Amino acid sequence: MSTFAPTLHAYEFWLAQYRRVWRGTVISSLLNPVFYLAALGIGLGTLVDRGGTGPGGVPYLDYVAPGLVAAAAMQVAATESSFPVMAAFKWTRQYHAMLATPLRVGDVLAGHALFIATRVVAVSGIYLGVVALFGGIRSPLGVLALPVAVLVGLAFAGPIVTWAARTEANDWFNPLFRFFIVPMFLFSGTFFPVSQLPLLLEWVAYATPLWHGVDLCRQLTLGDVAAGSAVLHVGYLLGWTAAGFALALPAYRRRLIT
Numbered sequence: 001m002s003t004f005a006p007t008l009h010a011y012e013f014w015l016a017q018y019r020r021v022w023r024g025t026v027i028s029s030l031l032n033p034v035f036y037l038a039a040l041g042i043g044l045g046t047l048v049d050r051g052g053t054g055p056g057g058v059p060y061l062d063y064v065a066p067g068l069v070a071a072a073a074m075q076v077a078a079t080e081s082s083f084p085v086m087a088a089f090k091w092t093r094q095y096h097a098m099l100a101t102p103l104r105v106g107d108v109l110a111g112h113a114l115f116i117a118t119r120v121v122a123v124s125g126i127y128l129g130v131v132a133l134f135g136g137i138r139s140p141l142g143v144l145a146l147p148v149a150v151l152v153g154l155a156f157a158g159p160i161v162t163w164a165a166r167t168e169a170n171d172w173f174n175p176l177f178r179f180f181i182v183p184m185f186l187f188s189g190t191f192f193p194v195s196q197l198p199l200l201l202e203w204v205a206y207a208t209p210l211w212h213g214v215d216l217c218r219q220l221t222l223g224d225v226a227a228g229s230a231v232l233h234v235g236y237l238l239g240w241t242a243a244g245f246a247l248a249l250p251a252y253r254r255r256l257i258t
Contacts, residue, residue: 006103010111029123033068040064041134055193057228059224065136066217067190069127069145070152074210076123077153078160078181080116082173085164089255107254113157113245120153139223148220151237152213158244165251189214212236
């Protein structure tokens with residue numbers, strides 16, 4: 001039997017569970033990009049472009065659309081990595097049920113991480129498709145924004161999963177979204193260049209995984225890719241992903257075994 005098979009069994013559980021609720025998420029996944037792009041890319045973009053072009057010398061729709069793809073990946077990953085993970089530990093105890101089978105802790109973590117990545121792929125893919133319909137992709141390289149968005153999601157999922165495994169208090173998740181996820185959505189280059197921020201906040205934005213994902217997605221959809229910065233962005237996102245899940249595994253072991 002393949003050593004990857006146990007992970008797939010854990011992944012299959014999350015897919016089977018999602019089959020019961022997918023209708024409640026697919027509508028928002030379809031409507032959110034339409035509303036955001038219509039309101040910001042076309043509505044606000046008409047005002048921004050009235051003076052010439054938007055930030056970076058491109059129409060505002062082309063500027064904001066790839067940022068929304070990366071931001072959606074962050075939001076989905078954060079949602080799937082917080083309360084559902086704590087529930088599997090504390091309330092529904094799905095992780096404990098899995099460990100009553102031949103699955104190991106690493107399989108449990110990897111299976112759930114694979115499901116989170118699947119959710120990010122689905123939502124980011126829909127976003128990217130809507131962006132294409134709105135004419136916000138200028139280059140064939142834009143299709144590579146999808147794997148970049150997945151990497152953005154995993155860069156957030158790893159640390160949040162680790163935190164969910166270490167804490168008993170779900171009250172911490174609301175401040176996480178209110179004071180970290182939402183500000184990053186607003187101030188990490190999605191809607192305007194971070195160079196417009198005060199210097200300290202500009203460097204804070206550069207330190208966030210979202211800024212790296214936004215900038216790389218924008219380079220790809222515009223077809224203006226700088227190889228050096230692209231490698232830096234990918235490496236930074238991979239570093240967050242690797243570090244996050246490396247810390248998650250011992251946290252899972254302490255929570256599930258000891």
